[in-house]
Amino acid sequence: MDAATLAQRLIGQRLVRLLDDGTRLAGTIVETEAYLGVKDKAAHTFGGRRTPRNESMYAIGGTAYVYFTYGMHFCMNVVAGQAGDPVAVLLRALEPVEGLDAIRALRTPHHRPRKTPLKDKDLCSGPGRLCEALAIGRDLNGEDLTTSPRMWIEPGTTYAPRQLVKTTRIGISGAEEWVDRPLRWYVNGNTHVSVKAKP
DNA sequence: ATGACGATTTACT
DNA sequence: GTAAATCGTCATA
Numbered sequence: 001m002d003a004a005t006l007a008q009r010l011i012g013q014r015l016v017r018l019l020d021d022g023t024r025l026a027g028t029i030v031e032t033e034a035y036l037g038v039k040d041k042a043a044h045t046f047g048g049r050r051t052p053r054n055e056s057m058y059a060i061g062g063t064a065y066v067y068f069t070y071g072m073h074f075c076m077n078v079v080a081g082q083a084g085d086p087v088a089v090l091l092r093a094l095e096p097v098e099g100l101d102a103i104r105a106l107r108t109p110h111h112r113p114r115k116t117p118l119k120d121k122d123l124c125s126g127p128g129r130l131c132e133a134l135a136i137g138r139d140l141n142g143e144d145l146t147t148s149p150r151m152w153i154e155p156g157t158t159y160a161p162r163q164l165v166k167t168t169r170i171g172i173s174g175a176e177e178w179v180d181r182p183l184r185w186y187v188n189g190n191t192h193v194s195v196k197a198k199p
Numbered sequence: 200a201t202g203a204c205g206a207t208t209t210a211c212t
Numbered sequence: 213g214t215a216a217a218t219c220g221t222c223a224t225a
Contacts, residue, residue: 033206043204053221070207071218077206090206115210128207171206 001061003034003087008185011164014097014156017134018149018193023102025123025134027094028146030154031193032185033169035077037087039190042175043096045086056142057086061150066131066141075129076136078145086163090171092184095192096133097156103133163188169195 001009016026035043037057044054044067052167057079065077065088075089075115090198096103103123124130131137136151143153186193 021202035206044206049222051222067206068220071207071220075206092206112209126207167204174205186207 001080003036003080003089005184006061007032007034007089007183008161008164010078010091010153011185011187012157012159014154015091015094015134015151016098017136017151017152019102019135023099025096025099026154027095027096027098027103027130027134030095030190031091031093032184033090033092034080034183035088035090035127036183037081037085040175042169042172042179043086043088043128050086053132054086056059057088058084059142061145062144064136064140064143064145066138066143069128074184075127076131078139086147090127092127093135093192094130095185095190096120096123109160111159114152121191123192125192129194132190158161165197170195175185 010029010032013029014026015029018024037043037045038048040046045057053067056063056185059079061080063079064078066074068074077090079088081087107118107123124133140151143151164185165188166182167184168180
C-alpha cells in the first residue's frame with residue numbers, strides 16, 4: 001500500500017503495547033505523516049539511501065521502523081510498502097486510552113523530574129512522546145506488527161474522511177520542494193494532536 | 200578519527 | 213518565542 005493511503009487508514013486505529021510485566025498500554029492514533037521513500041527529500045531513504053539505521057524501512061509492510069534521534073528520543077513508523085520499497089508512516093500522536101497510570105509513570109522518569117504534573121493531552125502528543133509513553137525503543141525496531149506479542153494494531157474509532165485535516169509535515173525544513181507537500185493527517189479538533197495547522 | 204546534524208522535547212524569558 | 217539538552221549515525225578524510 002502507498003504511504004499516504006496507510007497514513008489515513010491508521011488514523012483512528014489503536015496501537016497496543018503489552019509490556020513484559022503484562023501491563024497493557026494503548027492509544028488511538030490521531031496524527032500521522034507519510035514518507036514516500038526514495039523520491040521524498042524528507043525521508044531517511046531519499047535517493048535509495050540504505051544504512052543499518054534505516055534498514056527496517058526496506059522490510060515488508062506492517063514492520064515497525066523505530067529510530068533514535070536528537071540524542072534522546074525515539075520515533076516510530078509503520079512500514080507501508082512491499083519488501084524493498086522503503087515507504088513508511090510516522091506516528092506523531094496518540095490519544096491514550098489504556099494504562100494511563102503506567103503511561104504517566106513512563107513519561108515521568110526519575111532522572112527527569114517534572115515541575116508540574118503532565119496533562120493528559122501532553123502524554124502522547126508528539127513522535128518522541130508517544131514512544132516514551134508506550135516504552136517503544138530500539139528493541140522494537142523491525143518488529144512485525146502483524147504477529148508480535150509485544151506491539152500490534154487493533155480497530156479503534158472510526159473517523160470520516162471529512163474529520164481529518166490534511167496538511168504539511170513537521171520538522172523537515174531541509175526538504176526543499178517536499179516541505180510544502182500535504183502528507184500529514186490528523187483528527188480535527190482532537191486535543192492530543194501535536195501541532196495544529198493554521199486556521 | 201572526526202565533525203555536523205537530526206522525521207524532538209523541555210524549560211525559561 | 214528562543215535556546216539548551218544530548219548522542220547515535222553517517223559522510224568525509
